[in-house]
Amino acid sequence: MYQHILVAVDGSDASKHALTAAINLAQDCRATLTALYVVDNTPILYDAGYYDPSVLRKALIEEGDRVCADATLAIQAAGLQPNAKVVEVEQLGDDIAHEIERSAQAANADVVVMGTHGRRGFKRLMLGSVAERFVRVSTRPVLLVPTHQPD
Secondary structure (H helix, E strand, C coil): CCCEEEEECCCCHHHHHHHHHHHHHHHHHCCEEEEEEEECCHHHCCCCCCCCHHHHHHHHHHHHHHHHHHHHHHHHHCCCCCCEEEEECCCCCCCHHHHHHHHHHHHCCCEEEEEECCCCHHHHHHHCCHHHHHHHHCCCCEEEEECCCCC
């Protein structure tokens, strides 16, 4: 059914659930699987005067490398060929959701798997949702995996 699956990872419980679901789907479909970590540079592009944004950028990239290394180990343990990468939001005005879409297009992904926290109400309003924004911009199928399973 699917030949190439892209899974967005960020180290959260939601993305760990999504990675597990993506691994299972890749095994079932005999598909290739790419884990993707996106570094959002947009808040650190602006000059704050007294702080060096490159320190924060470096820390975010290191975190992405760590998350991708963990994803690579999980993918290998499942007997799949691992592919994981860290990308950065490059265009001003874009966000993580747009960068995931751009990466999915570049990888020719058949489906994108993402975790969702399932927040509602005020928490959702205040924290936003990368998954929700991605569903709105995506040109390909999206599989959302909830962190908590219903009772």
